[in-house]
Amino acid sequence: MRYTRELFGVAESPMVRIATAAEAMPGAIKLCYGESDLPTPAFIGEAADQAVKAGHTCYTHTAGTPELREAIAAKVHQLHGVTYRPPEIMATVGASMAIYAAIRAFVGHGDNAVIISPTYAIFANGVTMAGGEARLVPLAREGPRFQLDLDRVRGAIDAGTRMLIVNSPSNPTGWMISVAEQQALVELAERHDLVVLADEVYERLVYGDAAPPAAPSFARVAANRERLIVANSFSKTYNMTGWRLGWAQASEATIKVMYKAVEFMTSNPSAMVQQAGIVALRDGESYLADLRAHYARQRAAVIATLSNLPGVSLPEVQGAFYAFPRIAGLTDSAAFCTELLRETGLAIAPGAGFGDGGEGYVRMCFAASEATVGEALTRLSNWLTRRE
Numbered sequence: 001m002r003y004t005r006e007l008f009g010v011a012e013s014p015m016v017r018i019a020t021a022a023e024a025m026p027g028a029i030k031l032c033y034g035e036s037d038l039p040t041p042a043f044i045g046e047a048a049d050q051a052v053k054a055g056h057t058c059y060t061h062t063a064g065t066p067e068l069r070e071a072i073a074a075k076v077h078q079l080h081g082v083t084y085r086p087p088e089i090m091a092t093v094g095a096s097m098a099i100y101a102a103i104r105a106f107v108g109h110g111d112n113a114v115i116i117s118p119t120y121a122i123f124a125n126g127v128t129m130a131g132g133e134a135r136l137v138p139l140a141r142e143g144p145r146f147q148l149d150l151d152r153v154r155g156a157i158d159a160g161t162r163m164l165i166v167n168s169p170s171n172p173t174g175w176m177i178s179v180a181e182q183q184a185l186v187e188l189a190e191r192h193d194l195v196v197l198a199d200e201v202y203e204r205l206v207y208g209d210a211a212p213p214a215a216p217s218f219a220r221v222a223a224n225r226e227r228l229i230v231a232n233s234f235s236k237t238y239n240m241t242g243w244r245l246g247w248a249q250a251s252e253a254t255i256k257v258m259y260k261a262v263e264f265m266t267s268n269p270s271a272m273v274q275q276a277g278i279v280a281l282r283d284g285e286s287y288l289a290d291l292r293a294h295y296a297r298q299r300a301a302v303i304a305t306l307s308n309l310p311g312v313s314l315p316e317v318q319g320a321f322y323a324f325p326r327i328a329g330l331t332d333s334a335a336f337c338t339e340l341l342r343e344t345g346l347a348i349a350p351g352a353g354f355g356d357g358g359e360g361y362v363r364m365c366f367a368a369s370e371a372t373v374g375e376a377l378t379r380l381s382n383w384l385t386r387r388e
């Protein structure tokens with residue numbers, strides 16, 4: 001068949017291949033996806049139920065109801081001290097739709113976008129689907145941490161560059177961008193007439209003794225709103241992955257362009273889901289505090305085990321819910337994960353699936369019960385020790 005060049009260029013995810021194999025395997029543990037094993041909390045489900053009964057079953061404005069946009073603006077202000085007006089916010093079908101609409105608004109044929117990697121494949125594939133060129137610039141690994149390699153970012157920018165894309169806290173690395181690094185990217189955007197697309201879907205999942213309620217947002221440092229689009233989501237914060245609700249923050253003009261495009265793709269997120277989102281934002285803080293404490297315990301277990309395994313080097317997990325260890329001598333992470341699954345029944349994701357800089361690493365999601373994470377760590381460490 002003659003598929004379009006843009007869609008033909010979209011790579012099949014190695015994660016999907018591993019997950020499909022795991023699903024056919026009784027007793028397999030699936031930590032290859034970016035998702036918690038916990039259900040959405042009951043108070044959010046009840047809010048959706050009530051919303052249906054109250055008649056929230058029709059189309060809404062493509063960019064979401066005024067109430068939801070206001071609730072998002074209030075949360076952004078509460079967390080970051082930055083004021084967005086509702087017309088500068090748009091509710092979307094997951095952060096995924098916000099990301100795609102943002103890319104479509106700025107990147108077309110002949111353009112390119114510079115993407116900080118390793119990262120979730122949505123960005124490179126979104127750019128490819130928009131007809132542009134994805135330029136992946138790997139983070140530098142400095143001892144226990146990743147950090148931005150600004151010289152390489154500068155070197156990747158040329159006259160065709162329209163967008164800088166960065167996800168922090170990061171899937172898969174757990175890296176959290178510093179404010180100084182944010183400032184440096186914003187300055188580059190100003191100098192080269194670019195837009196920063198900042199994916200902050202893991203902003204509420206940060207760890208450490210003095211962890212703030214949210215990771216630093218680009219919204220705090222980008223004085224010129226024309227140069228910034230923030231994508232965010234309810235998926236990870238409130239365990240609402242299946243509900244498909246996210247949002248974008250940008251200038252009013254950019255939001256208008258984005259929702260014009262979305263009008264003819266998904267249109268608005270479901271009306272009752274938007275109502276549930278308002279309740280999640282309003283009442284979700286104590287649930288979120290417990291969730292963070294739960295993830296922090298699993299993170300500690302993962303660090304304790306992986307830091308002591310020979311040949312394994314684990315970068316600091318500053319945020320999100322992934323461990324991204326490098327395995328000494330590993331040159332084919334897809335083959336490694338396939339073999340690990342076949343021999344132990346543990347499914348984790350190959351680092352190669354996250355683009356440049358990912359090969360040699362594997363990603364394990366620790367947003368699972370203590371028993372599941374514990375069993376996964378036992379399987380992985382026994383297998384790695386046997387291979388020594």
Ligand SMILES: Cc1ncc(COP(=O)(O)O)c(C=O)c1O
Nearest residue numbers: 034094095096120171233235246
């Ligand atoms: C970095 C990142 N951005 C966006 C998404 C998609 O989020 P949503 O479920 O809101 O579409 C994911 C999901 O795994 C992610 O890891």
